Amino acid sequence: MSNKRIPKLLSVLLPITALFLIIFRESVLALVPYFPSCYFYQLFHLYCPSCGNTRSVVSLLHGDVLGSLRFNVVPAIMLLILFLAYMELVTYSFGKQVRLLPRKLSFYLILIAGLVLYWIVRNFIPYLTP
Numbered sequence: 273m274s275n276k277r278i279p280k281l282l283s284v285l286l287p288i289t290a291l292f293l294i295i296f297r298e299s300v301l302a303l304v305p306y307f308p309s310c311y312f313y314q315l316f317h318l319y320c321p322s323c324g325n326t327r328s329v330v331s332l333l334h335g336d337v338l339g340s341l342r343f344n345v346v347p348a349i350m351l352l353i354l355f356l357a358y359m360e361l362v363t364y365s366f367g368k369q370v371r372l373l374p375r376k377l378s379f380y381l382i383l384i385a386g387l388v389l390y391w392i393v394r395n396f397i398p399y400l401t402p
Contacts, residue, residue, distance in 0.1 A: 283361055287394070288363075293333075301330060301333060307326055310322070318402065320391075321346070323344065324343035325343075327344075327402060328341075329346040345387075345390065349383075357372075
């Protein structure tokens with residue numbers, strides 16, 4: 273398979289995977305009770321960076337975006353970044369190069385610093401807890 277065909281193949285496979293998740297979301301949601309609870313929270317009684325991610329994704333699968341943001345903002349941010357990257361891939365596979373994501377390292381460092389600050393602050397402000 274040539275390297276030029278890979279973006280076209282991915283631009284078709286990614287929506288099929290998303291459609292599969294939407295169609296079979298009840299089966300995916302049935303697995304949630306089997307996920308382990310947060311060991312970091314059990315040990316230290318502090319919320320780790322991923323506390324609330326499962327509930328956030330479950331809310332997203334139910335279509336509740338605000339509820340998802342209430343539990344944890346990371347899945348919504350990652351979904352937005354993945355969507356923008358996918359749109360870049362689609363435009364590239366059809367011969368146009370559109371840049372939707374920033375290419376500067378400073379943007380991603382500021383994003384990571386903001387998320388770290390959010391993870392620290394959410395342990396002290398009750399509204400931000402999952």
